[in-house]
Amino acid sequence: PVRCAAIGDVTVERDRRGEAEVLLRGDQVDAVAGLVERRHVADGSAADWTGSLRLMRERGDLALRPPAVAVTEGPIGRSDEPGAGLQRVDLSATIAARVVRVLVDIEGERIGRIAGNAQTTLAATGEPVWAAASLARSPLGGRLNLAMPSFRWISPLIGDNWQVDGALSARLDLAGTLTSPRADGVVTGADLSAQEQTLGMRLRNGVLAAEFSGDRVDVKVLRFESGEGSVAVSGLLQPPGSGRSEANIVVDRLPIPLGIGQRVILSGSTSAALERRTLSVGGRLVAGEGVI
Numbered sequence: 001p002v003r004c005a006a007i008g009d010v011t012v013e014r015d016r017r018g019e020a021e022v023l024l025r026g027d028q029v030d031a032v033a034g035l036v037e038r039r040h041v042a043d044g045s046a047a048d049w050t051g052s053l054r055l056m057r058e059r060g061d062l063a064l065r066p067p068a069v070a071v072t073e074g075p076i077g078r079s080d081e082p083g084a085g086l087q088r089v090d091l092s093a094t095i096a097a098r099v100v101r102v103l104v105d106i107e108g109e110r111i112g113r114i115a116g117n118a119q120t121t122l123a124a125t126g127e128p129v130w131a132a133a134s135l136a137r138s139p140l141g142g143r144l145n146l147a148m149p150s151f152r153w154i155s156p157l158i159g160d161n162w163q164v165d166g167a168l169s170a171r172l173d174l175a176g177t178l179t180s181p182r183a184d185g186v187v188t189g190a191d192l193s194a195q196e197q198t199l200g201m202r203l204r205n206g207v208l209a210a211e212f213s214g215d216r217v218d219v220k221v222l223r224f225e226s227g228e229g230s231v232a233v234s235g236l237l238q239p240p241g242s243g244r245s246e247a248n249i250v251v252d253r254l255p256i257p258l259g260i261g262q263r264v265i266l267s268g269s270t271s272a273a274l275e276r277r278t279l280s281v282g283g284r285l286v287a288g289e290g291v292i
């Protein structure tokens with residue numbers, strides 16, 4: 001057996017018919033996968049690769065660690081961290097005649113439903129299919145649907161100071177290539193919240209509406225309430241070198257905690273733009289009142 005902190009012990013057994021059973025067992029997740037190898041892998045062209053893999057959940061859950069915690073210490077996750085609430089996991093992949101298909105179907109109490117499929121035809125370039133030139137010519141297609149009632153279970157990835165929650169949904173079409181994937185569709189969020197533990201910053205009743213178009217993300221609105229005020233963000237995000245990225249922030253009587261018993265109330269707007277490695281910032285913020 002091989003010890004994997006995040007998954008568990010992995011054991012592979014093969015009989016004379018070429019059938020293999022992969023058994024994964026750990027503190028949090030138990031699963032069984034079946035692998036059938038119908039032909040030997042003769043070369044890196046993938047022309048004679050034929051096989052299938054299926055991974056299903058038997059029992060257990062998924063819990064995340066804070067980044068500062070070493071994965072070799074203790075059980076997976078802390079007892080006070082909510083898990084994903086996994087109820088069903090069904091992952092499968094097939095390959096035949098250089099065509100690779102992947103299906104994903106995950107369901108749980110907090111993780112909600114994640115369903116998707118992806119397909120690629122590995123390019124025949126005269127080089128191994130894992131070479132950069134081959135991957136760059138292997139087209140990607142598929143779809144991803146997500147309906148997550150609560151993403152509080154991912155809070156440990158952000159760190160100990162922030163606790164986040166809310167519902168997310170997404171409908172994305174996948175395209176591009178294996179080296180340059182792209183996504184087109186929409187992502188929305190409702191009842192979003194974020195709380196900073198040290199100073200006590202609290203954001204609630206958040207909403208999100210964003211559109212993905214290739215490598216561009218157009219954030220229509222990301223808005224939170226806090227106290228009697230609010231903050232709203234909108235903008236366009238693009239990879240460095242692909243064009244201009246910009247963000248606009250509007251605050252209205254937003255309380256900003258400075259320490260115990262100290263705060264200022266900000267109102268105004270500001271904008272920031274990044275283009276060709278040059279950052280420009282402008283705007284006007286006014287502290288209407290405060291306690292220091």
